[in-house]
Amino acid sequence: MLPLRTLLPAVLLAALPLLQAHADEHLIERGRYLVQISGCNDCHTSGYLMAPGKVAETDWLKGDNLGWYGPWGTTYPSNLRLVLPRLSESQWLALARQANYRPPMPNQTLHHMTDEDLRAIYxxxxxxxxxxxxxxxxxxxxxxxxxxxxxxxxxxxASK
Known part of the structure; x- marks a missing residue:
C-alpha cells in the first residue's frame, strides 16, 4: 500500500482541472452579472436596451448598427466578441484602464472596475x-x- 504522502500529490494533480473549471465558471458567471448591471449590453447588444433580459445570451456583445450622434460625430458600439478574443488578458486590462473612447461610452465605468471585474468580463x-x-x-x-x-x-x- 502506498503511503498517503505519495498519493496526495497525485490526487491534487488530478483534481486541478476540476478546480480550474470551477474557477473559470465563477469568473464567467461574474462576467454575466457585470455585463448586465454595468450597461455593457445596453449599447453593445443589438435590441437589448429596448428589451432588457429578453435578448439571448448567444447574441450578447456583438455590437450594433445604431449610431450615437453628437458633437463628437457618430460612434457605434463595437463588437466585443470580435475585439476581445484578439487581445490577451493583460492587453485587455491595459486597454480598459486607459479607456478614453468617445461618448456615450462610460469610460469611468471601466476605470472603476477592479482587475477581477475586468477579467470576469474578458x-x-x-x-x-x-x-x-x-x-x-x-x-x-x-x-x-x-x-x-x-x-x-x-x-x-459658453457664456463670455
Whole structure:
C-alpha cells in the first residue's frame, strides 16, 4: 500500500482541472452579472436596451448598427466578441484602464472596475466566442450617418 504522502500529490494533480473549471465558471458567471448591471449590453447588444433580459445570451456583445450622434460625430458600439478574443488578458486590462473612447461610452465605468471585474468580463466574452460582424466605423463631426441614430443635443454655448 502506498503511503498517503505519495498519493496526495497525485490526487491534487488530478483534481486541478476540476478546480480550474470551477474557477473559470465563477469568473464567467461574474462576467454575466457585470455585463448586465454595468450597461455593457445596453449599447453593445443589438435590441437589448429596448428589451432588457429578453435578448439571448448567444447574441450578447456583438455590437450594433445604431449610431450615437453628437458633437463628437457618430460612434457605434463595437463588437466585443470580435475585439476581445484578439487581445490577451493583460492587453485587455491595459486597454480598459486607459479607456478614453468617445461618448456615450462610460469610460469611468471601466476605470472603476477592479482587475477581477475586468477579467470576469474578458472570460465571459471568450466563453461566448467570436460572432457577428464588425461595427460600422465612427464618423467625424458633421458627417451624417445613413442608418438610425440616437441624437444628443449640442451643449449650450459658453457664456463670455
Amino acid at each position: 472570460q465571459l466574452v471568450k466563453h461566448l466566442g467570436p460572432a457577428g460582424e464588425p461595427a460600422p466605423m465612427a464618423l467625424p463631426p458633421g458627417d451624417m450617418p445613413e442608418g438610425p441614430v440616437v441624437m444628443f443635443p449640442m451643449p449650450p454655448a
